[in-house]
Amino acid sequence: MSWRKETRRAERGYHHGNLKEALLQAALGLIAEKGAAGFTFADAARMAGVSAAAPYRHFRDRDELLSSIALRGFEQFESRLTAAWDDGRPDTLTAFERVGKAYLAFAREEPAFYNAMFESGLPVDANPALQAASERAFNIIRAAAERLAALAPPGTPRPPAMMMALHIWSMSHGVASLFSRGDAARRKLPMSPDELLEAEVLIYLRGLGFPTDRRPPAKSAEPPPVPPEASSGSGVPPGGPWGRPK
Amino acid sequence: MSWRKETRRAERGYHHGNLKEALLQAALGLIAEKGAAGFTFADAARMAGVSAAAPYRHFRDRDELLSSIALRGFEQFESRLTAAWDDGRPDTLTAFERVGKAYLAFAREEPAFYNAMFESGLPVDANPALQAASERAFNIIRAAAERLAALAPPGTPRPPAMMMALHIWSMSHGVASLFSRGDAARRKLPMSPDELLEAEVLIYLRGLGFPTDRRPPAKSAEPPPVPPEASSGSGVPPGGPWGRPK
């Protein structure tokens, strides 16, 4: 299903036919298993069924393979955040929270990418392509913050969107790193990482003056494309963003 | 100053006299330089002037040396957070913010420890001593949150202190990881990591209903030990926690 050569021929001849891709996939699996630190170039080659020297025809060194994976990771990350944001539908706040959840979901569901991107210790700044991809991903959060900032209640001073974006990013990243990954996920918490982050963001937004009561009970009361979105509630949730005492 | 043998004798004899400590120091320096991933057991041995096999008399393997460093890191971390909290003096909010700053300061000033603790990928849960030390450090934040939660304005529902502590932790950790470390620190930001975190925490606390105007102009208007601390201000800062537009 991956390399056509292996299916078409008996045992694959001298040339692999799709080695670069095979190496990326192998590395992805290995990193998911043993972390970026434990991942080894030789292992990836072995898994692809080639000699240890073969990978050097496709990657300058081990680091470049790692960077390639991180790059793909940022791209997938961006596309998941974009999908989650969905241009602010059905309403800005709902979409905004969906972005936060998408951040956690990515950390949970793509541990190998997340690891390569944020935990492998590779110098992101040193690689312009990586840096650009990382920036593109962040720009989704930034754009969302921009839209949200524009909805700030009139009485209060309008918060700088860039700052909001950085705040949301740090919250998401903090929760993901501490509670949503590997063994850290096993820390016994009073709530799930998703709930934790949602409450955190809601409290934060309330601190900026946003009305954060949960969305109106009925379906979308807003017109689809960029609705005016006047505040539609009281401003103080019935029990706080951390849920009912139950 | 470190090994007495070396100062007392000419070139140190067969026995080092303080190898364990020398290895820890050497490793600390190496990690600060090249990160936990780049640090090598053999290098530490070389730096201490012993053969590559000698360290095995003091550490089961490379991982145990790393864990020892992480353990020390958590201990120092705890003690810095404790000092910053200073039992809530001069007032709870001021002390609380000092704790956040101490978190960043530790990440900045002790990169080797921070790296070993949070970025080395070693399984914290697997080591009971490490886990306990990490918990003790977190408990400082938790205790601080406890005190702060007790001051929640009467009208609003009282936030769970544990949740607050986790939120503050995730913010601090997120900012530290993303903006206060290594090359990531070079990201061009509209404000310093310290300012970013301070604003984030203030907005968050305001979202919980705490009055977050800056401390009263004069000296301590509160009695030293656990003052009653009735809210002493309006509740809405003059321009928002992110500072004057200037």
Next chain:
DNA sequence: CAGCTCATGTGAACGGCTTTTACATGAGCT
């Protein structure tokens, strides 16, 4: 189809790291 060329893969080799093992040293006690 013959032949050329160049991307792609191989094997061997080098140096470095981790870890183990048998052996050496000497500090501290009797």
Next chain:
DNA sequence: AGCTCATGTAAAAGCCGTTCACATGAGCTG
């Protein structure tokens, strides 16, 4: 003085990353 045991050493095995000279064969050219 002599014993003992913690602490150090040298050597070796096994793994990695990386390089280099060489092999293979896919695709083009005529």
